[in-house]
Amino acid sequence: MKPIKTLAALGFISLLSSHSWSESEVHIVELKLLNNLDDIRGFCIDIKGHKLKAKISRGIQVHSCYSYQGKIAVDQGLDANKLKQKQLFFPYFDVCVRPASSNNPMNLSLIKCGNTQEFVFTQDNTIRLKSNKNLCLTVAKGNSRNGGGGSPLHLSLIHI
16 A cells, blocks of 8 residues: 555546436446545445445445445435535435534534535535535545455545
């Protein structure tokens, strides 16, 4: 694994869509880094854990995108309509990405969604907090690590 250089300028706005994995009318997309870094499959926002067994209490990470397997996995699948409303909503788990608190906006949690818009998507391909546009989603510096499966082996970067 190669060390990952400064990532603060990387954008997240690269949406790939897939047919819905549920029988509802939800259109599922994945949110992918514009720069693939050290994984040709790219990195997507992901709930920690494995697909259907992901644990919302463990939070989010960036992980090898699963769409190369032919569809978007439930732990990476976001509702496209909610994205238009500036919400990062994982419909299979019925949770949204939100700042842990107004006092601690740098920690993100997965919680039941409210009707509030938490993020702003900018023309420079960044996702910023609506309450503090000086803060944006970024991937931490460091090395990716083995994610525990896949062929080739999946990689993850724990902090976003």
